[in-house]
Amino acid sequence: MTSPIVISIFLRGGMDFLSWCAPVKDTYYSFARGALKIPRPDGSNGAEWLDNHFALPPAAAPLKSIWNAGQISFVHSVGVDLSEKVGSHFDAQRRLEVGDPDESVATGWLARAVNMLPLGNPATPLRALSHTPLLARTLSGAEKTVATADPAAFALPTVGPRDSQHYTWQKLWLRETYKRSADPVREAGVSTVTALDTLESLNWGGTPLPSGPVGDALGAVVDLVQSGIELQAMHVDYGGWDLHANLLPLGTALGTMGAQMAHLAESLAGFHAAMAAAPVQRDYVILCVSEFGRRIPANSSAGLDHGWGGGITIMANTGLNGARIVTGAWHPSSFAGYGLQLQEVNGDLRASVDFRDVLAECLAKRLGFDSTQLAAVFPGYLLNDRGLFV
């Protein structure tokens, strides 16, 4: 059986999860955020209740029907280090992408996972795609993997027809020459020729999704699935979340962060609908991660500085243990609406959910990884089951 495609979407810069899955009933949240708070849904302001405490901002409202279908979950208080804040983008991103807070490994967590997955067809030309101009660290070291932000343009321009003899020779020449190089150039060259054979003849653009980093990438996933390619993983970068300033108006598509959130939500919803309607069906799990959350109080410029606990969003067409909101040590609805304040450390939401809890449970339950395989992906880590997947 073909395993689900794992799609990691990295929200680079530190997404403010408190605006994405907003604790609108928390009194301290409303106080500390002031003008930057997401409003309680009132039926006309566009915000949507998730449960009786958390709400989606207007910009993320397209996710409501997926929530109702039990195919999306939100995990709050996620961190790369539960003992102290990691305030550096680059440190936090690296730890998350290699899948090890101690950085005892250099390859990406998803790369190690992909390399261990069985293949239905061992000759498959493309195991993973990094939808980025440069290979994302998350997929660094993965076999049969290429990086391109525009897979539809992954074809060499030729003077003559694409099936011409010269072109065939040139590709062979490149393959043989790069085979004799040293890694990482060897691996990149050989994977590129192999992927060329596949991608340059594919039918692209059958599924229009919102134009932008996430929509373009997820549209490519639909096309790849429809072509029958046994793609196992995809990585998408969606930057622009390091919003230290000028966030107003917040939560609607008019503000900077609102526009970011709207593109993410609309792309996820569009992909959800497209995959449900597509002739070739394939299971998938989408993991939207970010290096940290943002400070609870706003700063001097209507913005939010780097925080500690952030969040992960999971969307899957099958295998999710219902739509859930996990918050770790944070008990949102207790303490008369001051749950957030009790988790505040120097202005930050304390991180109490190890990011690996989510990623590892996904691999264990959706991809069938045993404890030995999990240990190879996440060195020195023991699964802490958060009950997100069945």
Add this chain to the structure above:
Amino acid sequence: MRRLMSDQAHALSRRLFLSGGLSGAAAVTFAAMWGRSATGATFAAPFSPASERLRPRSNLLTLANRLTFGFHEAELPPGTTYTGYLAARTAPPVPDVPSLLALIDGLDLLDLLTVPPSQFRPTTVVVNGQTVTLSTEQVQRLGARALAHQILYYSVLSTNQFRERLLEFWRDHFNVYADKSLVGSYLPLYDRSTLRPNAVGPFPTLLESVAKSAAMSLYLDNWLNRAPQPAQENYARELLELHTMGPQPKLASSGNQPNYSENDVRELAKILSGWGGVVGTGQFRFIPQYHHGGDKILLGLTAPFDGNTASEGETVLRELSRTMQSNPALVDKTAELLAWKLTRWFLADSPPDAVVIAAKNVYLATDGDVVGMVRSILDENNVAALTAGSGGPEYKFRRPSQWLAALLRALQLDTTHFTPTQLPGGLSGELIGDLYSQGNLPYAWPAPDGYPDGDQAWASAIFGRWALAQRVFSEQPQLVDLHLADGDIDRAYGPNATTDDELVARVDQVLTGGVMTDFERAALKVYAQFVRGYTGTNPPYTVTVTRLKRELLMLGSLTPTFQHY
């Protein structure tokens, strides 16, 4: 036809494989390989991967590749010495040739590279007879585009190659992002007035110039860091993490304690409040009423931080970058980070400790002399050591922009080859567009850490240059801003190359200085023979010698050897 193609392709594959096992590939004629294809076992000597990696280069050739955007033949006449070349290349910059300046002036239709930032505003222009109104954002994009052209042309054509290499480094070290709102208006000013005049150092001057630039203040939001609101930490954090000390020591011998704490970041943000207000001219401005008064305690500094002046920020910059200050541990860390990054940039992806320590000591002895640090890093013994390891020579992998510049330099193109064209709504340039799609346009990296430096990051982007090479070497013009005429191709080969051996030898010499591997040369010859022997109908043309020469140069530019410098 399909069947035939597939058979021929298979034969090529086998020949290429077999020739890889030969140490003296040049001794084996193609005729012999062709004739014995059915009994290929004759050539099936075991292929040894180690023998096929990069070939060791002379120290001088490597030095030339590090201090310029790539070797070109005329630049290393016989008799050139290592120390002489190092001294000459790292000498103070001289004025660039008028034809280069004229080329750049010609492409900069709206003078966006020279006008004050206030001129970045809605503008009406007449282009090709049409009147076009440009928004501020479009004007900013045009400015960034003109700047990208300028940077490419300087990389290829400037006589001050070392300064251009340093500028490329500083554009990463002090990265700003063209598409962040407002930054675009101050981008050309940043490049020409902040980075370029200070590119050769000393470092403290450059650091202060960047800290007082409008582009950095806008990019990292410090212009919005205003009391009495809580301090805004963005710039303060990156000043410590990326521009000066770094989060941890780079050398194992310096321990592994964090260089500063979260509290230091918060305190520094207060010190920098009110710093870098932006006005139309881009002049630095300190606004006292936005400054957090009161004591700030950070980094073990003894200076009093209770004033309401810009000098608090200046004191910190001095403590971070100059010697003989109140806490010498700070400049020690800055010197270490900078030495480590410059060593990685100019010498090797994994900087050797001893080289870093020597460069750091130069910084501390000279109060931040960047040129002295690079001279120390490129000491001949350090370059010689690149070929000493058992894993094969350790050369750097070219980024897309470096690959393109190296190719255009190797072909010794002059300014007349570049034709930036004028289109309604703006300048077009496909070389620039191509660098953008390869993720390597100047000022197009959104995060403050700048483009990555190292082969792990860039090898995966190799497809883009394969595609661009097809366009550069096409017989029919495919790029609006560059087309190689047959005369250019003939000039690269010279008058005396006719046989396949001679053609391949010239490709090797022109592009790499004659350091391709045996396999690469043999593979080029095999390809030449296939093209010469081609009698098929797809494509339906006879292959000319010029076309063959183009294809050999194109493949040569894609060899693993040419990807490294």
